[in-house]
Structures are given as C-alpha cells and as structure tokens.
Amino acid sequence: MLSQDEVRHIAKLSKINLSDSEVERLSPQLSSILDYFEVLQEVNTDGVKETSQVTGLESVTRPDVIIASDIEEALIKCTPHQVEDNSVKIPKIM
Amino acid sequence: MSLVKKTLKELSTAFQNGEITSREITEAFIKEIEARDAELNVFVTTTFDLARESADASDSRFKNNSLLSPLDGMPVTLKDVVCTAGIRTTASSNMLKDFVPPYNATVWQKLKDAGAVLLGKVNTDEFTMGVSTETSAFGVTKNPIDPTKVSGGSSGGSAAAVAANFCAASIGTDTGGSIRQPAHFCGCTGIKVSYGRVSRWGTMPMASSLDSVGCLAKTAEDCAMMLEVIAGKDPKDSTTPEVAVPKYTESLDQPLKGLKIGIPQEYFIEGIDDEIVSVVDSTKAILENLGAKVVEVSLPHTKYGIAAYYIIAPSEISANLSRFDGIRYGSAAEGSNLEEIYTKTREQGFGDEVKRRILIGTYALSAGYYDAYYRKAQKVRTLVKQDFDNAFEEVDALLAPIFPSTAFEVGRAPDPLRDYIEDVLTIPANLAGICGVAVPVGKSKTGLPIGVQFLCEAFAEDRALNIAHQIEQSLS
Numbered sequence: 001m002l003s004q005d006e007v008r009h010i011a012k013l014s015k016i017n018l019s020d021s022e023v024e025r026l027s028p029q030l031s032s033i034l035d036y037f038e039v040l041q042e043v044n045t046d047g048v049k050e051t052s053q054v055t056g057l058e059s060v061t062r063p064d065v066i067i068a069s070d071i072e073e074a075l076i077k078c079t080p081h082q083v084e085d086n087s088v089k090i091p092k093i094m
Numbered sequence: 095m096s097l098v099k100k101t102l103k104e105l106s107t108a109f110q111n112g113e114i115t116s117r118e119i120t121e122a123f124i125k126e127i128e129a130r131d132a133e134l135n136v137f138v139t140t141t142f143d144l145a146r147e148s149a150d151a152s153d154s155r156f157k158n159n160s161l162l163s164p165l166d167g168m169p170v171t172l173k174d175v176v177c178t179a180g181i182r183t184t185a186s187s188n189m190l191k192d193f194v195p196p197y198n199a200t201v202w203q204k205l206k207d208a209g210a211v212l213l214g215k216v217n218t219d220e221f222t223m224g225v226s227t228e229t230s231a232f233g234v235t236k237n238p239i240d241p242t243k244v245s246g247g248s249s250g251g252s253a254a255a256v257a258a259n260f261c262a263a264s265i266g267t268d269t270g271g272s273i274r275q276p277a278h279f280c281g282c283t284g285i286k287v288s289y290g291r292v293s294r295w296g297t298m299p300m301a302s303s304l305d306s307v308g309c310l311a312k313t314a315e316d317c318a319m320m321l322e323v324i325a326g327k328d329p330k331d332s333t334t335p336e337v338a339v340p341k342y343t344e345s346l347d348q349p350l351k352g353l354k355i356g357i358p359q360e361y362f363i364e365g366i367d368d369e370i371v372s373v374v375d376s377t378k379a380i381l382e383n384l385g386a387k388v389v390e391v392s393l394p395h396t397k398y399g400i401a402a403y404y405i406i407a408p409s410e411i412s413a414n415l416s417r418f419d420g421i422r423y424g425s426a427a428e429g430s431n432l433e434e435i436y437t438k439t440r441e442q443g444f445g446d447e448v449k450r451r452i453l454i455g456t457y458a459l460s461a462g463y464y465d466a467y468y469r470k471a472q473k474v475r476t477l478v479k480q481d482f483d484n485a486f487e488e489v490d491a492l493l494a495p496i497f498p499s500t501a502f503e504v505g506r507a508p509d510p511l512r513d514y515i516e517d518v519l520t521i522p523a524n525l526a527g528i529c530g531v532a533v534p535v536g537k538s539k540t541g542l543p544i545g546v547q548f549l550c551e552a553f554a555e556d557r558a559l560n561i562a563h564q565i566e567q568s569l570s
Binding site: 015016091 | 193194196332404422436440456473475476510552
C-alpha cells in the first residue's frame with residue numbers, strides 16, 4: 001500500500017503539484033495498480049535477458065552533414081514566455 | 095452509392111479516371127462532418143479552407159497529367175498527436191491546447207507530398223493514454239454506430255472519422271492496442287504496423303519502445319494504399335530499419351490456400367463475451383473455406399503482458415513527458431520561481447490518467463524499485479516476445495479477438511486497473527514489436543461491430559493485409 005506521503009514524494013520527483021484531495025484519490029488507485037504488478041513474481045526470469053528494444057538495430061549513425069533549419073525563430077516563438085535576443089526569459093533560478 | 099460511403103480505392107479510381115473531382119469528394123466529406131460532428135465530437139480542429147485549397151491543387155494536377163500518387167486528392171484526417179506545421183496539434187491535452195507546431199511529422203509530410211487532402215485533426219485520449227477518448231481534454235468521441243457507446247481509444251477519433259464517413263482514411267497510433275481496439279469498436283479496418291515500419295518522427299511520443307504509427311480505413315486494401323506511402327526508413331527516426339517497402343496492394347489477392355493460422359488459446363480469457371468468441375469461430379470457418387489450415391497455439395506468457403506493459407509504458411511516459419515543463423512550448427502556469435512554474439504547469443496541464451502514469455513510471459524507475467519493477471518487466475517482455483517467435487515457427491499468422499467486449503457505454507464508471515487489464519489481447523503484439531490488422535467480421539445482437547485481429551511477425555504487413563483482404567472479400 002502506498003501511503004499518502006509516498007504519493008507526495010513521487011509527485012515531487014515527477015514535478016507535479018498535487019492537492020490534498022488528489023493525493024487522497026490517487027493513493028488507493030496507485031496502490032491497487034502496484035499490487036497488480038506482483039503477478040510478475042510468478043514468472044521465473046532467471047537467466048532471461050532484458051528486452052529494451054525490438055528492432056535489433058544498434059548504434060545507428062547518419063552522415064555528418066549539416067542541414068540548415070529555417071525554423072529557429074518559429075521554435076523559439078512556441079514559448080509561452082517573453083522572448084529577448086532570441087532567448088526565452090524565465091524567472092530567476094537561484 | 096453516396097460518395098462518402100465509397101472506399102479510398104473506389105474514390106481514388108473514380109478521381110484518376112476523371113469521373114469526379116477532388117473538390118467534389120472533399121465537399122461531400124465536409125458536408126457529412128458539418129451534419130454530424132456536433133453530435134459525435136470527432137474533430138479537435140477542422141481545416142476545411144486548407145482542404146479546399148489542396149483539393150483544387152489536386153484537380154489542377156489531374157488536368158496537367160501530373161498526379162503525385164494514388165492518394166492524390168484523397169481526404170484524410172490525422173490523430174491529433176501528429177504534428178502539422180501551422181495547424182494546432184493538441185494531443186487532446188490542456189497542456190497543448192494552443193500549440194501550433196512549426197514542422198510536419200514525417201507521416202504527414204509523406205501524405206502531403208503524395209497529394210492527400212487534410213480535413214482536420216481528430217480526437218484521442220490525452221497523449222494517447224486511454225481506451226475510450228474519455229481522457230481527452232475535449233470530451234469523448236461517440237461511436238457513430240451507436241452514439242450511446244464510446245468509439246474506443248486511444249485512436250477513437252480516427253476510427254469514428256472512418257466509420258462516420260468523415261474521411262477516406264485516418265492516421266492513428268498504436269502503443270498497446272490504440273488502433274485495433276477502436277477499429278473493433280467502430281467497425282473499420284486498422285493496421286498496427288511493426289515497430290519501426292513507419293517513422294515516428296514528429297508524432298508525439300507516449301512510450302518510445304512501443305509506439306507505432308498506422309492507419310484506419312474502410313478496408314484492408316485502403317490500408318495497403320496508405321501504408322505504401324507512409325512506410326519506410328526515415329533518417330530522422332533511427333528506429334526505422336532499412337527494410338524495403340513492399341507493394342502491399344499487389345499481394346492482397348494471393349489465395350490463402352496452404353497458409354497455417356494459429357489461434358492462441360490464452361486469448362480466450364475469463365469474462366470474454368460469447369459473441370466475441372463466436373465471431374472468432376466464424377472467422378476460423380471462413381479461413382478454412384479459403385483453404386487455410388487453422389490450428390491451436392499457445393502463448394503462455396500472455397497474461398503477464400499487462401503488468402509488464404503497465405510498468406514499461408509508464409516508465410517511458412514519465413521520461414517522455416518530462417519535456418512538458420511550461421517553458422519552451424505549451425501552456426504555462428504562473429509561478430514566482432522556476433520550480434513553481436514546472437509543478438503548477440504540470441498540475442494544471444495534465445489530466446488524471448496522464449498523472450497516474452507519470453507517477454507509476456517515476457515510482458518504477460526510482461532508486462530501490464528499478465530491479466523489482468522495470469528490470470523484471472523488461473525480462474518478462476523477452477518471454478512474451480519469445481512466445482510469438484515460437485508460434486511463428488509453427489504458423490504464418492495468428493487469429494485472435496481484440497477486446498473482451500463490444501464498445502462500452504459512454505460514461506462508464508472509472509476504474510483505471512480494469513481499463514489496463516482489458517488491454518490484455520492487444521498489448522503483447524506491442525511488447526513484441528510485431529504487426530497486426532484489425533478487421534470487422536461480425537456484429538453483436540445489438541448491432542455493434544465485432545472485429546478480429548490477424549497478427550504476423552515483424553515486417554510481414556503484406557501477409558496480414560492479404561489475409562484481412564481475403565476475409566473482407568468473403569464477407570462482401
């Protein structure tokens with residue numbers, strides 16, 4: 001069972017602010033999902049390799065050719081914040 | 095027959111023979127959308143002005159004998175996770191409700207270069223996470239066959255768009271069943287391609303090792319026409335291997351005689367509707383009639399697929415969706431410092447299901463839990479994949495149900511774990527990276543569509559489409 005404090009901790013790691021009522025609602029839901037995962041303990045995976053991808057491709061490279069992109073300005077304009085000198089202006093970090 | 099009810103193939107042939115203009119086809123679909131979309135809620139954004147312009151350009155190309163492809167002048171829609179330059183792309187999320195991408199996804203660029211006409215962007219569950227489009231920030235898309243039912247998810251907008259005759263074909267995505275399940279709910283044909291067959295570049299990612307971009311249409315032949323255009327290696331997506339793209343439309347008529355098709359016994363789970371089982375049985379009879387041999391096979395790790403998937407997918411989701419921080423694009427909440435902007439933006443921008451999956455993924459990847467969850471799941475994934483490898487040594491394809499029931503009612507009581515478990519019949523194909531075609535075969539007593547899926551080994555889309563086409567021909 002995930003405690004409400006544990007849910008708050010995961011939310012902090014996930015950078016999601018959660019209200020107390022959301023924590024209350026999510027905690028039993030997440031717990032039941034995590035409990036369900038226990039079914040995997042039935043499976044013997046001794047000596048089984050992990051599959052992280054299925055293509056079999058490794059270290060794919062492409063020619064080191066510079067391709068001009070003409071959307072630099074359009075990309076910066078996607079920000080919801082102010083733009084100054086082609087940079088996004090955000091609040092102080094420190 | 096009314097224009098909008100025609101297949102993509104029929105429309106394309108009529109257009110290329112000069113019997114009808116692209117503008118006439120496009121206006122017919124627009125009329126249909128204007129008549130019925132208020133009820134169904136398929137579109138997030140319509141692009142009718144642009145569609146008319148593109149249709150006129152196709153008509154000019156016809157006059158100049160310079161048509162670009164069989165898709166030239168053909169109206170399509172895109173699931174709203176496919177980035178379209180200058181056209182709002184929302185992922186059906188408040189996070190991106192005003193986001194206008196500066197570039198095109200490869201899949202849309204290819205369709206555009208082939209002359210396809212874009213009618214608009216269609217609904218999905220938020221960031222493709224859901225089974226009914228009910229997690230969409232823009233509301234549910236209702237099932238055109240019975241609007242008291244959902245259209246399915248996450249590509250519910252695409253399936254409904256095809257079933258409601260709003261377009262000739264639609265691009266969807268399938269990470270754990272998101273093309274096949276809505277195709278089954280709405281009675282259309284949908285192809286989940288092998289991992290890497292179609293470029294994912296510019297299509298918003300959910301779980302990068304599982305995501306696939308495919309399409310939905312009225313027939314397997316229509317899907318084959320689309321796939322010929324959208325498949326292939328893309329230098330911008332390094333997971334697309336150098337595998338030649340076959341002429342899918344040319345192998346559709348191959349007889350099924352001598353083909354060996356397996357029915358995985360583990361797919362007849364407890365609680366599956368009798369009507370679903372009997373449609374699999376009737377499909378088996380059709381296959382045998384066509385000369386195929388149908389045998390029982392076993393995929394013993396099927397039931398562990400759900401748990402493995404719902405660890406792996408949320409883990410990848412938690413990483414992929416960290417990009418939504420309210421700084422570079424999308425919505426931003428007010429905050430006095432950077433941390434507050436991040437946490438409040440993500441609180442307000444994401445809906446419940448997206449938050450749940452980010453939290454599960456973050457938990458599964460966090461220190462102390464990685465081995466128990468993520469590593470274990472990746473090992474089970476290997477076993478699920480081996481099940482398929484073993485089966486495909488015995489048989490050429492698998493025939494299986496898609497979902498334990500027909501389309502369920504709009505507003506069904508929420509239960510996240512139930513929704514996950516119901517994905518049991520579609521998830522294993524994604525874990526293994528193989529391909530499959532969902533094809534409508536029967537109807538329930540209440541008139542709801544029932545589909546089956548044909549699964550084939552990776553990069554055997556031609557065979558899956560061939561089988562689906564032969565089934566459709568037998569039924570028509």
